[in-house]
Amino acid sequence: MPQVTLTVNGKQHTVTVEGRTLLVELLREKIGLTGTHVGCDTSQCGACVVHVNGVSAKSCTMLALQADGANVTTIEGLAAADGTLHPMQEMFREHHALQCGFCTPGMVMSAIDLVNSHPQGLTEKEIREGLEGNLCRCTGYHNIVKAIAAAAPLMHAK
Amino acid sequence: MPFEGIGASVRRKEDVRFLSGRGNYTDDINRPGQLYAVMRRSDRPHAKILSIDTAAASKAPGVVAIFTGADMAKEEIGGLPCGWQIHNKDGSPMAEPPHPVLAVGKVRHVGDPVAVVIADTKQQARDAAELIAIDYQDLPSVSSTPDALAAGAPLVHDEVAGNLCYDWHIGDKAVVDGVFAKAEHVVKLDLVNNRLVPNAMEPRAAIGDFDTSSGDYTLYTTSQNPHVIRLLMGAFVLHIPENKLRVVAPDVGGGFGSKIYHYAEEAIVTWASAKVRRPVKWTADRSESFMSDAHGRDHVSTAEMAVDKDGKFLGLRIHTLANMGAYLSTFAPCVPTYLYATLLAGVYTTPVIYCEVKAVFTHTVPVDAYRGAGRPEATFLLERLVDCIAHDTGIDRVELRRKNFIAADAFPYQTPVALEYDSGDYQTTLKVALENADYAGFETRRAEAAKRGKLRGIGVSTYLEACGIAPSAVVGSLGARAGLYEVANIRVHPTGSVTVFTGTHSHGQGHETTLAQLVCDQLGVPLSQVDVVHGDTAKIPFGMGTYGSRSLAVGGSAMVKAMDKIIAKGKKIAAHLMEASVEDIEFANNTFTVAGTDKSKTLTDISLAAYVPHNYPIDVLEPGLDETAFYDPKNFTFPGGCHVAEVEIDPETGVTDVINFTAVDDVGRVVNPMIVEGQIQGGVAQGIGQALLEAAIYDKSGQLMSGSMMDYTMPRADNLPNFNVATENTMCTHNPLGSKGCGEVGAIGSPPAIMNAVVDALKQYGVRHIDMPATGPKLWSIIHAGQAKMAAE
Numbered sequence: 001m002p003q004v005t006l007t008v009n010g011k012q013h014t015v016t017v018e019g020r021t022l023l024v025e026l027l028r029e030k031i032g033l034t035g036t037h038v039g040c041d042t043s044q045c046g047a048c049v050v051h052v053n054g055v056s057a058k059s060c061t062m063l064a065l066q067a068d069g070a071n072v073t074t075i076e077g078l079a080a081a082d083g084t085l086h087p088m089q090e091m092f093r094e095h096h097a098l099q100c101g102f103c104t105p106g107m108v109m110s111a112i113d114l115v116n117s118h119p120q121g122l123t124e125k126e127i128r129e130g131l132e133g134n135l136c137r138c139t140g141y142h143n144i145v146k147a148i149a150a151a152a153p154l155m156h157a158k
Numbered sequence: 159m160p161f162e163g164i165g166a167s168v169r170r171k172e173d174v175r176f177l178s179g180r181g182n183y184t185d186d187i188n189r190p191g192q193l194y195a196v197m198r199r200s201d202r203p204h205a206k207i208l209s210i211d212t213a214a215a216s217k218a219p220g221v222v223a224i225f226t227g228a229d230m231a232k233e234e235i236g237g238l239p240c241g242w243q244i245h246n247k248d249g250s251p252m253a254e255p256p257h258p259v260l261a262v263g264k265v266r267h268v269g270d271p272v273a274v275v276i277a278d279t280k281q282q283a284r285d286a287a288e289l290i291a292i293d294y295q296d297l298p299s300v301s302s303t304p305d306a307l308a309a310g311a312p313l314v315h316d317e318v319a320g321n322l323c324y325d326w327h328i329g330d331k332a333v334v335d336g337v338f339a340k341a342e343h344v345v346k347l348d349l350v351n352n353r354l355v356p357n358a359m360e361p362r363a364a365i366g367d368f369d370t371s372s373g374d375y376t377l378y379t380t381s382q383n384p385h386v387i388r389l390l391m392g393a394f395v396l397h398i399p400e401n402k403l404r405v406v407a408p409d410v411g412g413g414f415g416s417k418i419y420h421y422a423e424e425a426i427v428t429w430a431s432a433k434v435r436r437p438v439k440w441t442a443d444r445s446e447s448f449m450s451d452a453h454g455r456d457h458v459s460t461a462e463m464a465v466d467k468d469g470k471f472l473g474l475r476i477h478t479l480a481n482m483g484a485y486l487s488t489f490a491p492c493v494p495t496y497l498y499a500t501l502l503a504g505v506y507t508t509p510v511i512y513c514e515v516k517a518v519f520t521h522t523v524p525v526d527a528y529r530g531a532g533r534p535e536a537t538f539l540l541e542r543l544v545d546c547i548a549h550d551t552g553i554d555r556v557e558l559r560r561k562n563f564i565a566a567d568a569f570p571y572q573t574p575v576a577l578e579y580d581s582g583d584y585q586t587t588l589k590v591a592l593e594n595a596d597y598a599g600f601e602t603r604r605a606e607a608a609k610r611g612k613l614r615g616i617g618v619s620t621y622l623e624a625c626g627i628a629p630s631a632v633v634g635s636l637g638a639r640a641g642l643y644e645v646a647n648i649r650v651h652p653t654g655s656v657t658v659f660t661g662t663h664s665h666g667q668g669h670e671t672t673l674a675q676l677v678c679d680q681l682g683v684p685l686s687q688v689d690v691v692h693g694d695t696a697k698i699p700f701g702m703g704t705y706g707s708r709s710l711a712v713g714g715s716a717m718v719k720a721m722d723k724i725i726a727k728g729k730k731i732a733a734h735l736m737e738a739s740v741e742d743i744e745f746a747n748n749t750f751t752v753a754g755t756d757k758s759k760t761l762t763d764i765s766l767a768a769y770v771p772h773n774y775p776i777d778v779l780e781p782g783l784d785e786t787a788f789y790d791p792k793n794f795t796f797p798g799g800c801h802v803a804e805v806e807i808d809p810e811t812g813v814t815d816v817i818n819f820t821a822v823d824d825v826g827r828v829v830n831p832m833i834v835e836g837q838i839q840g841g842v843a844q845g846i847g848q849a850l851l852e853a854a855i856y857d858k859s860g861q862l863m864s865g866s867m868m869d870y871t872m873p874r875a876d877n878l879p880n881f882n883v884a885t886e887n888t889m890c891t892h893n894p895l896g897s898k899g900c901g902e903v904g905a906i907g908s909p910p911a912i913m914n915a916v917v918d919a920l921k922q923y924g925v926r927h928i929d930m931p932a933t934g935p936k937l938w939s940i941i942h943a944g945q946a947k948m949a950a951e
Contacts, residue, residue, distance in 0.1 A: 018281065020281070028185075028186075034179070034183075034186035035179015035180065035181070037359075037360070037411070038185075038361070039360065039444065040444035040866075040867045041444045041445055042444065042866045042867050044868060044872075045867060047359060074179060075177075075179035076178065076179040076180075078178075085177065085178075089177040089178070092173070092177055093169055093170070093173040093174065093177060094169065096169075096832050096833065096835075096836045098176055098177065099412070099666035099667070099668070099837075099840060100358070100359065100409075100410065100411045100412040100666030101172070101173075101175075101177075101181050101409065101666070102358075102360040102411025104177060105179050108177065124880075125876075127875070128875040128878075129875075129876050131874065131875035131876070132874055132875070134875075135359065135867070135872050136359065136875075137357055137358055137359050137412050137414070137840075138359075138412055138666045138836075138840045139836060139839060139840050139843070140839040140843030140844075140873075140878055140881060141874075141875040141878055142839045142843075142878075142881050143836060143839065145875065145880070
């Protein structure tokens with residue numbers, strides 16, 4: 001079986017996988033990072049979003065082998081070593097942008113990429129359209145939109 | 159100490175865990191030596207199973223075992239039980255056909271599990287499942303609700319004539335018919351409540367873990383009520399006594415009702431784990447969820463209101479067909495009866511009501527409670543009917559509602575359909591909602607939208623629901639096979655910190671925060687020193703779980719009762735330590751004082767004395783400070799309110815944009831306003847989803863057409879507006895907190911508000927009613943037919 005070498009949250013891993021193993025399966029089952037979730041099987045829900053080389057990707061729609069040599073960041077890799085939350089995590093908490101927490105890791109990872117890719121700032125409409133690839137069944141998105149709007153200036157100020 | 163008690167919007171204790179990827183959902187759990195189960199499911203709606211050949215699959219790499227219904231049948235395993243028995247009009251019990259864990263002899267819906275493959279990896283199990291050769295003889299099927307009762311319709315169960323599960327009614331038909339015969343107006347409406355798929359974001363999962371040394375079973379499962387699963391699966395399916403069966407429902411990623419029920423996969427992995435003597439994990443793919451999680455709604459109704467010349471409602475007459483699916487899910491029979499017909503008075507003084515409900519079997523996934531459960535169906539019917547009455551009589555729709563409201567001073571109010579409402583103020587919630595929505599300024603906005611070529615409409619719904627379920631004796635008399643009390647254990651530790659063990663379950667509601675706030679409030683313990691434990695039958699004495707917006711009203715009340723016991727015992731200890739009489743001891747702000755003196759002891763002084771009883775009334779009082787209470791509610795609670803929706807429809811595409819959504823709800827005492835607003839926002843989003851986007855659709859051949867998230871339209875961020883949410887509360891009069899519940903109000907009040915707005919937007923085309931979902935193509939057709947008709951005139 002082939003091997004894949006990748007860096008996840010700053011740590012290098014070399015893992016033997018089947019050719020058909022998905023990146024999310026590698027993360028959850030081989031490396032034990034269960035913060036990245038699987039909510040569907042048609043690439044619709046975005047619970048599995050991680051950053052691959054700094055850009056958001058649905059880890060259920062990517063083979064593990066495609067991540068060979070890549071730098072992957074998951075929800076577990078966002079907070080500082082002392083536990084200080086990333087501004088996006090902090091604003092999700094402040095604005096009650098999560099309920100059951102299942103979509104949250106993917107939502108936060110997508111939101112960070114959305115803010116990063118809009119250095120000029122984001123309108124509410126842009127945030128809502130930017131979340132097209134992430135489903136949340138609990139919140140109705142109202143507080144997620146507020147949290148992202150609040151996190152954007154904090155991230156750009158850094 | 160910051161204010162953290164009742165009324166404080168403290169940030170949630172559970173959030174850091176979830177935001178850091180450290181939640182502990184069922185699929186995140188892995189047991190040593192664990193195997194993986196994959197279900198082979200029926201791909202056809204109705205067929206005889208002629209043979210199942212597992213030879214090739216058994217030889218596939220990694221396969222440890224394959225079981226079919228025949229293997230389970232050999233062991234005298236019970237079918238999946240139904241928890242509620244409805245009686246027919248003639249007093250006979252409903253039809254209750256068997257629901258085998260794995261199909262035996264026949265499959266009855268697409269998704270019906272036929273066999274389970276257990277292998278070293280999930281991929282191996284999946285590969286092997288495809289190698290099972292099943293020889294089916296296809297049989298004709300019926301999936302639509304009205305078709306199920308047609309003469310000659312294919313039978314779902316041979317022993318259930320005409321596919322009729324029950325034929326039930328409430329009210330006096332002759333009296334109601336008499337009122338209709340003399341009424342000035344009779345307004346009639348045929349309507350459908352669309353079938354929905356709950357789609358909690360976490361797919362269901364279960365791990366069976368049989369301990370070969372002790373013979374104990376543990377089931378980890380995505381459940382809203384682990385004790386109920388232990389009872390149902392232990393007593394009725396696998397015959398495992400409670401002391402040998404532990405059910406753990408860890409972090410659960412949303413439920414909305416769909417994770418209340420005892421599902422086949424829970425029994426399969428538990429049973430199979432003992433067979434293969436290793437832990438067995440099953441996790442649903444989303445496609446499996448679509449064809450195996452209980453669906454919601456699916457009613458077809460005719461509603462008629464008798465109205466006098468001034469618009470007063472004189473009588474209501476309803477006929478409803480409700481789809482049960484292929485088998486009876488755990489609470490399915492009570493949804494279209496006691497959670498539906500008893501709500502048909504709504505917020506109105508309608509003096510007589512008759513409702514007849516026929517529940518039918520079809521070759522579809524079982525249908526059960528989904529967020530609101532029966533109450534959204536009742537509310538949609540009533541609030542659409544009220545708008546139709548306004549349409550037909552020319553009376554203003556808001557005035558019509560005001561004229562028929564139960565007055566704020568009329569409580570307690572006995573309805574003609576069994577319920578007695580304890581409190582409410584519908585005029586106020588309506589008034590505030592109309593103000594918050596700037597209802598008065600709407601026509602200006604409509605005119606402005608028209609200039610942009612958009613059709614703008616506004617809709618109102620004034621609603622009520624019953625939750626905080628439920629008084630055990632009452633539901634028992636109505637057919638429930640369970641009590642619906644709740645349980646709390648409050649453990650004050652030696653140094654004064656507190657652990658709450660609750661029988662409710664949090665799967666997004668924030669109980670770890672809200673319930674801890676009750677302890678801050680009553681015992682004066684800071685939030686950081688209170689932890690809430692839920693979801694484990696080995697830790698919690700008992701519990702009925704979370705659904706029907708019951709956790710605070712019922713579970714919170716059990717906590718209050720347990721804390722009352724803590725305080726009562728603490729007073730005895732304090733009296734001993736301070737050499738005073740118990741009657742003179744007062745407790746407030748974490749401190750026991752002797753009335754009229756400056757003598758005091760903190761709760762920590764008392765708890766320390768209770769666990770280190772050196773100076774202690776040991777002859778009359780046991781050591782320890784740990785109390786349990788069971789609370790059985792005295793009545794349902796009755797949240798209600800008013801929702802106002804404002805929409806714009808693009809005549810070019812038929813697509814509806816929700817521009818403004820205003821909710822003013824009465825949820826009783828609010829513990830954490832931030833969480834309550836979040837619950838209402840989420841509920842409203844699901845209601846808008848039902849109204850505009852979502853529908854579970856079976857084709858004529860019985861295939862589920864909307865069987866994935868590619869095909870079933872879930873609301874996304876850009877489908878929804880910001881929500882203008884507020885509460886105007888009256889207190890529940892019969893529980894110690896005054897809380898009514900907030901989990902379902904959003905999903906109950908919103909669908910008719912949206913649909914009333916859509917109809918209002920299209921009124922120039924003579925539209926009186928549109929069934930949900932009001933999709934773009936549906937509205938485009940209506941608009942274009944309307945335009946053509948107007949052009950012809």
